[in-house]
Amino acid sequence: MEPSAELCVVFLAVLLASVILPMYSVDETNFLTARSALIKSENCARLGSNVKLDTNEKMVSSFLLMEKQKVINAARLNRSIYMPAASFFLSKRWMQNTPVFKIISKMPKGAALHIHELALTSLDWLISNLTYRDNAYMCKAKHGYLKFAVFSTLSRNPDCAWKSVKQERTASGNAALFNERLKKNLSLLATDPLKTFETPSDAQRRLEIYQDQVENLIRRPTVLTDYLTQAIKEFQADNVLYMEVRARLTGMIDEHGEPVSPEGVLEMYENVGYEIVNKFRNFSGLRIIHTSPRYSTPAEVLREVQLAMKLRGDYSDILVGFDLDGFENPGQSLSYYLDALLFPTRSKQDLSLPYFFHASENLWFGTDADENIVDAVMLNVSRIGHAYSLPKYAKTMDIIKDKMIGIEVNPISNQVMGLVQDLRNHAIIPVLTVDTPILISSDYPAAWEALPLSHDLYVSFMALSSKNSGLRYLKEMITHSI
Amino acid sequence: MEPSAELCVVFLAVLLASVILPMYSVDETNFLTARSALIKSENCARLGSNVKLDTNEKMVSSFLLMEKQKVINAARLNRSIYMPAASFFLSKRWMQNTPVFKIISKMPKGAALHIHELALTSLDWLISNLTYRDNAYMCKAKHGYLKFAVFSTLSRNPDCAWKSVKQERTASGNAALFNERLKKNLSLLATDPLKTFETPSDAQRRLEIYQDQVENLIRRPTVLTDYLTQAIKEFQADNVLYMEVRARLTGMIDEHGEPVSPEGVLEMYENVGYEIVNKFRNFSGLRIIHTSPRYSTPAEVLREVQLAMKLRGDYSDILVGFDLDGFENPGQSLSYYLDALLFPTRSKQDLSLPYFFHASENLWFGTDADENIVDAVMLNVSRIGHAYSLPKYAKTMDIIKDKMIGIEVNPISNQVMGLVQDLRNHAIIPVLTVDTPILISSDYPAAWEALPLSHDLYVSFMALSSKNSGLRYLKEMITHSI
Incomplete structure (x- = not known):
């Protein structure tokens, strides 16, 4: 108990x-x-220790603990594989049949605060809806996987042998089988991780390919509104109340190849959010963290920071801040962009720009990539994404604790990306014994066919916390996201 | 720098x-x-920060850092596998060719404080020497692997189809090939770990089988003296200055099936130690930690504790204390044996019994097995073996820090036994940023063909410490063992 x-x-x-x-x-x-x-x-001292439960909650907690301990004891006594900590590729189906998962999936889950625009809706919807559009095209790209896009005409895109998805589907003679093939080609889950992803880099490259596969399908103004509406519906169905999406507001083009202004993109997000919030009582909104790639030049990042400041002034109710996206190896470090990132405080304008940096989503120790955690804190970050190296930085941890900086943990993403095999080795576990706001998110859930938050919350409950941590752990974890 | x-x-x-x-x-x-x-x-704040280097040592440190960073940078920039953190089964040959390994293998290494009696000498010597004895026998056991033994006559051992190794070797017609087969059959390294050891339990079972394979060959009075002499030679060749061996002093029988007294066994260890210390200037001794299995009854453990107290009185210069061996899952916890383990302080005799418990050599959180770390500390342990769950126990960590209790880390063992795949996820890393005496040992080095300390010290240097930790880290790590 x-x-x-x-x-x-x-x-x-x-x-x-x-x-x-x-x-x-x-x-x-x-x-x-x-x-x-x-x-x-x-x-x-552990997460959840200060949470109070009412009588009903205490009953639920006892049940959750009983079921959790049943699974733990079975694995211990039989010395068999502990499924909740094993590869998501193996555990997904298994966990969905457990009573604990069923309860967690029905629980109100607070906010999803670390999710990326290109993997919000299920692949099923993406295939059954987006690829059925008249102007949806596909081709086999150089990386060996299918690439999808919407175009008004094909003439502008000679880089790949584009074909109409509709025509290909009809030609295949079996739409169901054809759709299944498309899904397998997109999903990271459909592959055999132990064979396909030998190193973390293999998995990172695969996720980069996934982004390339869907980018020209999703980041299109004719599609985005429907895509976001569906995303919110799916998050809401998983009992998520609020979303903060990392998205690139720049560089979007329409299906004719014409640029779309960042303000235009932001307004699309805003309109979808308003509409849904008005429609559903149980959803409190969607906001955007503008991101810029880690392979940009410092001058480009400076422009993006300046843009984010301007947008933040004009759209403060939808744009919450700025981040850099893309992997920290071989991507550039925060200190590489220091001049650009210090710009907001140096500028005379009365515009602040909250930062939500990815920092140390990797296994290194003493490199620029894991020292990003130090720079993020020095740059007055509002929340930190991943922070996988945090337990190696004791002094920085003290500052994070003092400033109550939130840590966005994405356990299944970390596992799929090869940072950790058995989730009971997840680096953030020691931080759960310290009074710091840790919250669970899901990063790119659709890319590996995870639900918006349920699977991640389940593995965090079963593999990151103590055998004796019950509903109070879940409640505090969820509260941190609000 | x-x-x-x-x-x-x-x-x-x-x-x-x-x-x-x-x-x-x-x-x-x-x-x-x-x-x-x-x-x-x-x-x-990190390990090594208080160490001072002389001019020569500073040069060595610069060289070590340069070579370390070369390997790190290559893996980072190419996003390729980081070999020093990868499976020992893959990395062993690779690391032996690196300049860092060559320097570490030549360095004086202090003490090996966590090693087990059944895996001290190389398998090469075991095969080329022990199995060549006239009374060495082999058979295929129920577990599918070969089992070795020495007997004066075969009549007393009807459990297995024993055959003379000498005769089998001659009959094979190719001694070299025959010996190679024996070695492959014994060594955990010779198998494909990713296929053979799917879960930590598979690896644990394999190590238990290894112990069964060699126990009746090594734990025999006619063999033990030669085996220990060779062990010390091999440890000395790896520049280890002192050894503390976990050994079972009870239950040993001679090759006629007659029991050997614990005093007799202890005297064999003592005599070998004295002889070698007198012969070699660079070796300062060998001592014993008496162990009792975790599957014993409380009454049996009480008897072993009482025996250890008595022996500790009579042989205080060779017997340093007591431990329980065998895996904590499904083995019994320290608290299960509490009555027996509290006996020494309750007894009116003026005999203390230092404890050197294995505690939390596993991935669990909140079970008896990981709470062994709490009981070990409460039982006033002198040093702790493994302590893999320690970063989950913040308050216990404070006590360990205050009391300066040594932690015996066995990185390659932890990896081979499936606790951690990529050594950069080793649970003890955060403890390296705290002022606690951590030392590196090797557990069962011969079972996976590791050198007495060099391979473990190498992986600790390359995968557990910062890119910027040089000779000072190694020096402090080694100093902690002395």
């Missing part, structure tokens, strides 16, 4: 009393009292 | 000054000064 929040203070007092005695007590009763106090004070 | 020990105080002062200024500084020079102070204060 979880200790109740009120008792935490008592446990600590007992612990303090017991350390005055020699630790190595000769009396078994004394030993057990002191041991119990130490264990309980450990529990009290 | 590593910051020198003297400068750490200065960096901290600069850092303190800089946090008085707003972190989000408008001036790039101020920013870089504050950033540099933060990074350096992180470096100063």
